[in-house]
Amino acid sequence: MSGERPAVELHQFDSFWGLPNASPFCMKVEGYLRWRRIPFRIVVSSPRNSPSGQVPWVVDGGEVIADSQKIIAHFEQGRTDALDAGLTARELAAAHMLRRLLEFDLFWQINYSRWVDPAGWARFALDIRARLPVPMRLFGLALVRRRLVRTCRMLGLKPDNPRIAYDIGRRHVDAVAQWLGEAPFMLGDGISSVDFSALGVLGNIMRQPARSPIRDHANGQENLVAWLDRMWDLAFRDWSPPEPR
Ligand SMILES: N[C@@H](CCC(=O)N[C@@H](CS)C(=O)NCC(=O)O)C(=O)O
Known part of the structure; x- marks a missing residue:
């Protein structure tokens, strides 16, 4: 219909592994757009085509925005009920630290458990x-893996020592669980943008089909399970895995 705002384009990986997205950053943005009921259509894309070199990115009325946190900020701008608007400086600082723990430390646990730990990689x-298409299967995959193994090594997550790697990860998980306590959301009674960071990361860890120590x-943390059920219901209640291709 003329005059109607065109749907936002969400450029991201295709859904995979029974998850809305196997990238925590893509799942964070998709979960946010669904929760806000912002109409969008998914364009399956690769980081190679992204203005930032990473997925996800969105196109909103001709404006291109990359980076999951900037995307959320873009859609929250000007809203009277904006996420995070009522947070104190101390809560914003806590959200920043929590987001870093989730999107850096726990993000690398996801990569470790899938790409580096020999049992997880198998x-x-x-x-x-x-x-994957054949060329990517034959050449690209090994290159991606080599890069991820190298970064994990630098972070102390070594292929030949999963016990140490997962000990580090368990401490991160415990810190998030302790922080959450019995609260319904990461910063207390109200939902905030860090809940979407956590949805992407913890959703990817806790709902991936393959078992892993992390x-x-x-x-095993009851409060994290209850929190994830709550967030899933808010964001992905209407989502179902696509038919296998
Ligand atoms: N800070 C970015 C991180 C996005 C990110 O790391 N995306 C990964 C997929 S999970 C990616 O595109 N990696 C490709 C690369 O870095 O070359 C965000 O919040 O959107």
Whole structure:
């Protein structure tokens, strides 16, 4: 219809592994757009085509915005009920620290458990190979893996020592669980943007199909399970995994 705002384009990876997205940053933005009921259409894209070199990015009425946090800020701008608007300086500082723990430290636990831990890679490789076009399967995958292994090593997450790597991860999970306590949301009674960071990261850890020490540990925290159920219901209640291709 003329005059109607065109749907936002959400450029991201295709849905994979029974998750809305196997990238926590893509799942964060998709979860946010669904929660806000902002109409969008997914354009399956690769970081190679992104203005920032990473997914996700959105196109909103010709404006291109990359980076999950900037995307949320873009849509929250000017709203009377803007997420995070009522937070104190101390709560904003806590949100910043929590987001860093989730999107840096726990993000690398996700990469470690899928791409680097030999047991995790054996399973993940089977599933990812089956999804990729032949050139990417033959050449690209090994390059991506080599890069992720190198970064994990620098962070002390070594392929030959999963016990130490997951000990580090368990401490991150425990810190998030302790912080949350019995609150309904990460910063207390009200939802805030850091809940969407956590939805992408903890959703990816706790609801991926393959078991891993970090998945099992997080799913052993009752408050995290209840929080994830709550967030999933708010954001992904209407979502169902696409038919296998
Ligand atoms: N700060 C970015 C991080 C996005 C990100 O790391 N995306 C990953 C996929 S999970 C990516 O595109 N990686 C490709 C690369 O860095 O080359 C955000 O919040 O959107």
